[in-house]
Amino acid sequence: MRIAIVGAGLAGLTCGRALAAEGCPVALFDKGRAPGGRLSTRRTDTSLGPVAFDLGAPFITADDPAFGAELAVWQAEGTVARWPAAGARAWVGIPGMDAPLRAMGRGLPVRWSTRVEAVAAEAGGWRLQGADLDAGGFDVVLTALPAEQTATLLRPAAPDLAAVAAALPSAPCWTAMAAFARRLDGVPDLLSERGGPGDTFAWAAREAAKPGRSGPESWVIQAGPDWSRRNLERAAADVAADLLGRFFAAAGVAAVQPVHLAGHRWRYAASGAAGRNTLWDPTRGIGACGDWLLGPRAEHAWLSGRRLASAVAATRASAASQPGP
Ligand SMILES: Cc1cc2nc3c(=O)[nH]c(=O)nc-3n(C[C@H](O)[C@H](O)[C@H](O)COP(=O)(O)OP(=O)(O)OC[C@H]3O[C@@H](n4cnc5c(N)ncnc54)[C@H](O)[C@@H]3O)c2cc1C
Secondary structure (H helix, E strand, C coil), X not given: CCEEEECCCHHHHHHHHHHHHCCCCXXXXXXXXXXXXXXXXXXXXXXXXXXXXXXXXXXXXXXXXHHHHHHHHHHHHCCEEECHHHCCCCEEECCCCXXXXXXXXXXXXXXXXXXXXXXXXXXXEEEEXXXXXXXXXXXXXXXXXXXXXXXXXXXXCCHHHHHHHHCCCCEEEEEEEEEECCCCCCCCCEECXXXXXXXXXXXXEEHHHCCCCCCCEEEEEEECHHHHHHCCCCCHHHHHHHHHHHHHHHHCCCCCCCCEEEEEEEEEEECXXXXXXXXXXXXXXXXXXXXXXXXXXXXXXXXXHHHHHHHHXXXXXXXXXXXXX
């Protein structure tokens, strides 16, 4: 059973690793240049030297015991550590949020910088196509993408699965990344304005205060969903400057000129919840995982990826136990 997985974020890598551990040949495809997805870390050269920004999730938590156990494994491997400033349950990647994903990606056949534009049926299986891609001979194709991208990619091949994803719109999130020549005294390492009078940003995190980091004073500021939606089509540079001004106002400190400032628009930051673990059609050999099946957090992506791998492995085991012709 040759298996293609489209998307190598946390869900796709978890699914791919679990299937590879079952002895299934997997091939992963991701449009990004490196592991991360919505747990990305952006590394930038500034006049102060290199600065790293966790531009997606600022930290992650575990409610599910299985994901808690996985975090303990990652801690033992040295890819995550607790971050008490964000609460007793908060974990961050070491030295960036992408660290556990980079570790998971090692040893898996992932084709980076490869956008899959079409999933096409071919005799006895599936073919993936894109600008620099035409790969066939897959018995199974699985997606591990945000809901909107799942819907677009699966619509021609599996409109029933695409319809489930299309019903779950995500919330966007504008993110600003700023580095400063000096420390912003008097500002706590994690600032939240969630539900406050301005309700502009959800979180602002001092990056160098996270465990395993060093480097200049740098901040990631994440706008709330309503503000992000209202400002969605503005230019990134404009939004970053706007968010930075609102951050200074909320922190109650005088504005300081950053040495580096950039904005990033997450169109599909926070998912809905389909209320199911996975989508899997064993007859056609097509399925989907991702946070949006269970909820908007990293642990939902991990759980969904793992459960899709179990479902596919069970189908494979049951096919292998059938008597041959
Ligand atoms: C701003 C922000 C704040 C967050 N805060 C938190 C938090 O506090 N706590 C928490 O637990 N979670 C948080 N999250 C959510 C968490 O990051 C996600 O739940 C998790 O990373 C989703 O993983 P995934 O694998 O399902 O999707 P993704 O990480 O989105 O992975 C999808 C992958 O698919 C690739 N891809 C997309 N389209 C294609 C294509 N056509 N072809 C090939 N590859 C493609 C992408 O490059 C990406 O690598 C936050 C997310 C954001 C953006």
